[in-house]
Amino acid sequence: MGGSSSIQINTDSIFEVKMDRHGSVKNAMEFSKGEWKALSKVGKSIDLNGVDTIKSPTHRRKVDAAPYAYLIFKTKDSTYQSASFDGGEPPVKLKNVVNTMLTFSMIRKGK
Template sequence: MKMLIASINIILVLSSIQCQNQSKNGYIEKNVNVNAQQTKIEKIELTEQTRGFHTVITFTPKSKTSVFNGEEKQSPMSSSDWERISQRAAAIDLSKVSTLEAPTSGRHSDQAMISTLIITSNGTTYTSANFDSGNPPKELKPLYDEFQRKQ
C-alpha cells in the first residue's frame, strides 16, 4: 500500500511539472508572435515641403513612389531594400515618434524644408513632429538616412 501511494505521488508530481513546462512554452510562443506583430511595418512615407516645393516619397514592401510637385514616379522595391528600411522603422518607439524634438528650427523661417515621417504599422499611422529637411531628430536619423540613400 505504501508503494502504491508513493507511486501515485510521483506520478502527480511529474505530471504537474510537465504541465508547467507546457504552460511556459506556450507563453514564450505567444510573446514571440506578439513581438512579430508589433514590428510589422506596412508603409513609410517622407514628406518635404516649402513654398513652391512639395515632395512625398512612399515605401511599401512592393514599391517606391515619389511625387514631386504633383508628378508621380513609381518603381519596384526589392525585398532586401524593404527589409533594411522596415528594420530601421521597427527600431523606433512609434508611440513616441510624434513627441521627438527637432534639433534645429530653420523650417520656421524658410531656411529649410519642413519634413515629416509617417510610419504605418499594424494599421496604425504614426506621424512625426515636423523637422528640418536633412536634420531629423536623432531617433529618426537612421531611417531618414536610409530614405536619402534610396531616392
C-alpha cells in the first residue's frame, strides 16, 4: 500500500511517524498525566498474556485491501505483541485501546 504509520505513547509523550513514498513526517508531543491515566485504565481491561491470540474480525490486510496493524504493550518486565489485525478494524477486545490512542493522536493534529 506504499506507506506506514506508528504511534508510540509513553507516560509523558506521544510520538507519531508516518511514512509514504514522499518521505516521512514525525511528530512528538506532550502527553498529560490525565491522558496517560485514561489510556492505562482502558488498557487494564486487556489480558496481556493472551493478547497474541486475539483473533481479527476481518482479514482484508492479507489481500492488501487494508493496512496491517498490531499493538505492542511494554511493562516493566515484559513486552507483549498482539496478533495482527486490519487497520481500522481492531478486534473487539482491543477496540477501546486503539480508539483511545487514535483519539489522542487526532486531537493534536486538529482533526
